[in-house]
Amino acid sequence: MDFIEFLWAYILVFLLSATPFLEACVVIPISIVAGLSPAPAIILGLVGNILTVLVVILFVNKIKEWRRRRKEGDVEKGESKRTKRAQNIWKKYGLPGLAIIGPMFVGSHLTAFMSISLGGTKKRTFYWMTISITLWTIVLTILAVLGIDLLGREDDGFLQNIFQ
Structure with a gap:
């Protein structure tokens, strides 16, 4: 794989x-x-994920206003299952619990939005979301690396085979 292909992959x-x-x-x-x-x-993936979560956190009020305007014409259906689940986690574990548990069920962006909607501050939400994203990434990356080593395929990535 040449430099340009590696650059595009990253x-x-x-x-x-x-x-x-x-x-x-x-x-x-x-x-x-x-x-x-x-x-x-790891570095590029974390930066990409954390930056877009930061954008959601910074513009949460604009997103709420956009959602409110979008739903004005809709018939009120009540709370979704996701919202109810997030509220239950919030009541039981607070912001740290929702930030750690949420990304595995609804994604980090929606978890950040819900965290602020349920009463978390922007600063604390960003702090806990960064910890959560980093923690889950490290755990799943370690599992992936161990899986590769267990299979003996550490030097046999499928991208290398595609570009050859």
């Missing part, structure tokens, strides 16, 4: 990690299984 890691519902904790292990170097993949 740019793709950044962009996919920044995409809601794909998340760094999913993209990074896949990129490592694909044969990319773990250190740059």
Whole structure:
């Protein structure tokens, strides 16, 4: 694989990690299984995911206003299952619990939005979401690396095979 192909692969890691519902904790292990170097993949994936969560946190009031305007014409259906589940987690474990548990069920972006909507401050939400994203990414990356080692495929990423 030449330099340009590697560069595009890492740019793709950044962009996919920044995409809601794909998340760094999913993209990074896949990129490592694909044969990319773990250190740059982890750094780029975390930065991409955390930056877009920060954007959600900073613009949460604009997002709420947009959702309110969008729902004005809709018939009120009540709270969704996701919202009820988030409220239950919030009541039981607070912001740290929702930040740690939420990304595995609804993604980090929606968890950040819900955390602020349920009463978390922007600063504390960003702090706990950064911890959560980093924690889940490290755990799932370690599992991916151990899985690669257990299979004896550490030097046989499928991206390397595709570009050859």
